Amino acid sequence: MPTDTPAPAPALAEEVERLLAAGRAAALALYRSDADSRRQFVRETAALLGQRLDSLLDANLRDLHAAGELPSAMRDRLRLDAQRVAGMARDAAAIAELPEVVGAIVDRRQMPNGLVVERQRVPLGLIGIIYEARPNVTIDAAVLALRAGNAVVLRGGSEAAHTNAKLAEILRDALRLSSLPPDAVQTPRLRDRALVDALVGRAGGLDLAIPRGGTALIEAVSRAARVPVIQHYQGVCHLYVDGSADLAMAATVAVNAKAQRPGVCNAMEALLVDSAIAGRAVPVLVDALRTAGVEVRGCPRTLALVGDRAVAAADDDYGREFLELRCLCAVVDGVSGAVEHIGRYGSHHTEAIVAADLEVAETFVRSIDASCVAVNASTRFNDGGCLGLGAEIGISTTKLHAYGPMGLEALTAVRFVVRGQGQVRT
Amino acid sequence: MPTDTPAPAPALAEEVERLLAAGRAAALALYRSDADSRRQFVRETAALLGQRLDSLLDANLRDLHAAGELPSAMRDRLRLDAQRVAGMARDAAAIAELPEVVGAIVDRRQMPNGLVVERQRVPLGLIGIIYEARPNVTIDAAVLALRAGNAVVLRGGSEAAHTNAKLAEILRDALRLSSLPPDAVQTPRLRDRALVDALVGRAGGLDLAIPRGGTALIEAVSRAARVPVIQHYQGVCHLYVDGSADLAMAATVAVNAKAQRPGVCNAMEALLVDSAIAGRAVPVLVDALRTAGVEVRGCPRTLALVGDRAVAAADDDYGREFLELRCLCAVVDGVSGAVEHIGRYGSHHTEAIVAADLEVAETFVRSIDASCVAVNASTRFNDGGCLGLGAEIGISTTKLHAYGPMGLEALTAVRFVVRGQGQVRT
Numbered sequence: 001m002p003t004d005t006p007a008p009a010p011a012l013a014e015e016v017e018r019l020l021a022a023g024r025a026a027a028l029a030l031y032r033s034d035a036d037s038r039r040q041f042v043r044e045t046a047a048l049l050g051q052r053l054d055s056l057l058d059a060n061l062r063d064l065h066a067a068g069e070l071p072s073a074m075r076d077r078l079r080l081d082a083q084r085v086a087g088m089a090r091d092a093a094a095i096a097e098l099p100e101v102v103g104a105i106v107d108r109r110q111m112p113n114g115l116v117v118e119r120q121r122v123p124l125g126l127i128g129i130i131y132e133a134r135p136n137v138t139i140d141a142a143v144l145a146l147r148a149g150n151a152v153v154l155r156g157g158s159e160a161a162h163t164n165a166k167l168a169e170i171l172r173d174a175l176r177l178s179s180l181p182p183d184a185v186q187t188p189r190l191r192d193r194a195l196v197d198a199l200v201g202r203a204g205g206l207d208l209a210i211p212r213g214g215t216a217l218i219e220a221v222s223r224a225a226r227v228p229v230i231q232h233y234q235g236v237c238h239l240y241v242d243g244s245a246d247l248a249m250a251a252t253v254a255v256n257a258k259a260q261r262p263g264v265c266n267a268m269e270a271l272l273v274d275s276a277i278a279g280r281a282v283p284v285l286v287d288a289l290r291t292a293g294v295e296v297r298g299c300p301r302t303l304a305l306v307g308d309r310a311v312a313a314a315d316d317d318y319g320r321e322f323l324e325l326r327c328l329c330a331v332v333d334g335v336s337g338a339v340e341h342i343g344r345y346g347s348h349h350t351e352a353i354v355a356a357d358l359e360v361a362e363t364f365v366r367s368i369d370a371s372c373v374a375v376n377a378s379t380r381f382n383d384g385g386c387l388g389l390g391a392e393i394g395i396s397t398t399k400l401h402a403y404g405p406m407g408l409e410a411l412t413a414v415r416f417v418v419r420g421q422g423q424v425r426t
Numbered sequence: 427m428p429t430d431t432p433a434p435a436p437a438l439a440e441e442v443e444r445l446l447a448a449g450r451a452a453a454l455a456l457y458r459s460d461a462d463s464r465r466q467f468v469r470e471t472a473a474l475l476g477q478r479l480d481s482l483l484d485a486n487l488r489d490l491h492a493a494g495e496l497p498s499a500m501r502d503r504l505r506l507d508a509q510r511v512a513g514m515a516r517d518a519a520a521i522a523e524l525p526e527v528v529g530a531i532v533d534r535r536q537m538p539n540g541l542v543v544e545r546q547r548v549p550l551g552l553i554g555i556i557y558e559a560r561p562n563v564t565i566d567a568a569v570l571a572l573r574a575g576n577a578v579v580l581r582g583g584s585e586a587a588h589t590n591a592k593l594a595e596i597l598r599d600a601l602r603l604s605s606l607p608p609d610a611v612q613t614p615r616l617r618d619r620a621l622v623d624a625l626v627g628r629a630g631g632l633d634l635a636i637p638r639g640g641t642a643l644i645e646a647v648s649r650a651a652r653v654p655v656i657q658h659y660q661g662v663c664h665l666y667v668d669g670s671a672d673l674a675m676a677a678t679v680a681v682n683a684k685a686q687r688p689g690v691c692n693a694m695e696a697l698l699v700d701s702a703i704a705g706r707a708v709p710v711l712v713d714a715l716r717t718a719g720v721e722v723r724g725c726p727r728t729l730a731l732v733g734d735r736a737v738a739a740a741d742d743d744y745g746r747e748f749l750e751l752r753c754l755c756a757v758v759d760g761v762s763g764a765v766e767h768i769g770r771y772g773s774h775h776t777e778a779i780v781a782a783d784l785e786v787a788e789t790f791v792r793s794i795d796a797s798c799v800a801v802n803a804s805t806r807f808n809d810g811g812c813l814g815l816g817a818e819i820g821i822s823t824t825k826l827h828a829y830g831p832m833g834l835e836a837l838t839a840v841r842f843v844v845r846g847q848g849q850v851r852t
């Protein structure tokens with residue numbers, strides 16, 4: 001039997017109990033709230049973001065100063081400007097317009113004894129969102145979770161502390177303006193790293209914890225958690241070009257999948273080419289990628305076809321999430337070779353095929369276990385907006401509850417409601 | 427940060443890796459299997475249960491002998507006879523007839539760029555089921571999980587070891603007869619208690635762990651788990667009799683909810699009576715329960731109305747899962763009093779109301795957070811069979827993924843499939 005989580009320090013334990021008690025009460029009020037109040041909250045948030053731009057940018061400057069030397073990518077994620085805040089407000093406002101999910105009837109059937117059985121969407125309850133120094137997540141996550149009737153505890157990265165405090169103030173004021181309890185959005189007072197472990201480690205506390213960030217964050221939260229966690233792990237996404245593929249389409253899709261935004265989880269990390277057309281296809285595809293600035297790391301069969309236009313792939317380039325303008329290129333034997341390669345190196349995120357032969361495409365779809373399988377389309381479409389969810393809180397690689405982009409529906413539970421005329425069980 | 431789970435002993439670690447590797451390969455084969463093979467497997471299982479009755483009962487006798495002195499309820503759960511085996515076969519056969527869920531399209535939409543986005547049910551993968559000495563679970567759980575395209579590792583209670591070994595043999599032979607990999611059903615060779623912790627504690631191993639049994643088992647599995655767990659906790663189920671209720675209906679429903687099968691999780695544990703009708707209703711309801719053999723433990727207001735026909739309720743009778751012919755009776759002030767009481771003492775399992783005023787009933791439904799809310803019907807209907815699921819693997823009180831009875835659908839994940847004509851993201 002594993003040892004239990006060590007008891008947190010008294011101040012931490014007290015803070016966790018306070019957050020959970022206040023959050024639980026707010027969650028109950030949200031559970032019973034009407035759609036109009038929640039919609040109003042989202043609109044008020046969008047409006048306040050505009051009205052409080054100056055003080056928000058001031059707070060952000062303080063964070064940027066305090067952070068000192070940061071890797072430029074991190075600094076860029078932390079930084080707000082008028083345009084970015086306007087974008088946050090616009091994204092929030094769009095969430096107000098999405099169809100209501102709370103109360104929706106998923107299905108209804110009448111049983112032979114006359115009982116009417118419905119399955120109905122209800123809020124999940126109290127959600128903890130643990131993330132890094134990306135202020136936009138504070139608004140995104142809160143607005144989406146609350147629109148679906150949930151209360152949240154937000155724990156963002158320390159580097160964004162001043163910005164997040166301002167954003168939390170906006171969210172709580174927007175709740176007040178909509179006659180909803182401000183404690184539906186809480187941020188811990190203590191900045192102690194151990195707080196996250198104590199919060200997610202309290203069995204029966206949160207209804208769900210969502211870590212949004214790198215692998216280290218996800219693993220730390222998962223390890224400490226005694227509540228359900230939805231993980232948003234890395235995407236090692238493959239694109240398989242079948243022998244039947246239109247080669248021009250394959251090149252366009254491959255370049256888009258890798259180069260349109262190389263640093264994201266749904267970017268292509270490996271191109272697999274059917275050996276039946278490799279002699280013709282590999283040079284064309286490699287050149288198209290190179291023209292887009294991509295360094296191709298080739299398997300031996302690839303190298304034999306393109307020489308020094310590709311770099312020899314190292315062992316750990318297979319199954320690697322490059323997140324930059326680099327990718328693997330490997331020759332495989334038909335769809336079964338592609339399926340085998342993906343089974344070995346894929347991460348259940350996004351897998352794509354380009355094929356004119358739709359029977360081959362269906363074999364691929366049936367054989368691949370991933371949150372999103374794309375036929376004749378870029379891997380980059382595995383995204384809540386592109387798939388019609390309106391917005392997303394992340395892309396789940398956990399199969400339970402949500403697999404793929406999580407929109408409003410994924411932030412609800414489905415319960416049973418039974419209506420009778422006095423029926424009893426015999 | 428909590429300490430990590432201690433590394434298991436080498437023999438345990440090896441057994442876990444063996445189970446996971448073989449289970450993973452079998453899960454992949456099941457993922458790609460057709461519905462007919464899985465249906466055939468279920469039918470072969472039902473047939474073999476009949477054909478091997480004698481050796482099964484022999485094995486069961488050995489378990490009963492080895493167990494020696496057992497509490498009678500435990501002994502009863504462990505015991506098989508011809509009738510019970512026939513029941514197991516019949517239940518299995520019924521699962522063969524349920525509609526196929528794997529591959530089902532949950533929804534389909536076409537995006538403005540022409541992409542067709544489907545959400546499709548796929549198997550979850552490899553499921554660990556940890557249960558107590560109830561041999562029927564071995565068949566139930568395996569048949570339901572495999573019908574939904576999953577592979578399983580079954581770890582039943584030691585007391586049923588011989589019986590379970592025979593049942594596993596039947597399941598594996600049924601797999602062979604259906605051209606499916608026998609490792610889709612595995613039972614650990616080692617009986618070490620620490621095996622369960624090591625199995626569920628291996629991050630990235632099982633796709634899901636389902637503990638089926640008492641609170642201690644559920645908590646032990648949840649504590650050790652580094653994979654998703656669906657919990658089937660206790661049911662502290664309430665029945666609220668509103669001022670508008672038909673009193674005869676209320677009495678019938680209350681007696682059924684408590685006394686039809688008192689030892690199960692959807693039995694009523696507390697009767698709440700609206701103070702508006704308490705003077706008339708409490709004596710009638712208490713007498714009806716007493717006539718059915720139920721000991722009523724009353725709140726002070728109840729006792730004032732029925733005198734010694736009820737026993738004074740102790741503090742811990744509130745929120746208690748009696749699981750026998752005993753229940754609490756408390757007077758509350760209207761639907762808001764009932765909702766408050768249930769919010770404090772309920773366990774999110776099953777909550778019911780009897781009311782002629784349907785507006786009051788809707789207030790109750792909207793305010794109660796439970797896996798099943800019943801209006802004018804017995805709590806006993808919160809059951810996969812009664813709610814139209816055909817069969818269930820348990821009743822989830824976790825809100826994530828499944829909330830309430832889990833049938834075939836709850837044993838699947840929903841992924842995205844995108845079909846295009848070369849679309850790329852701009």
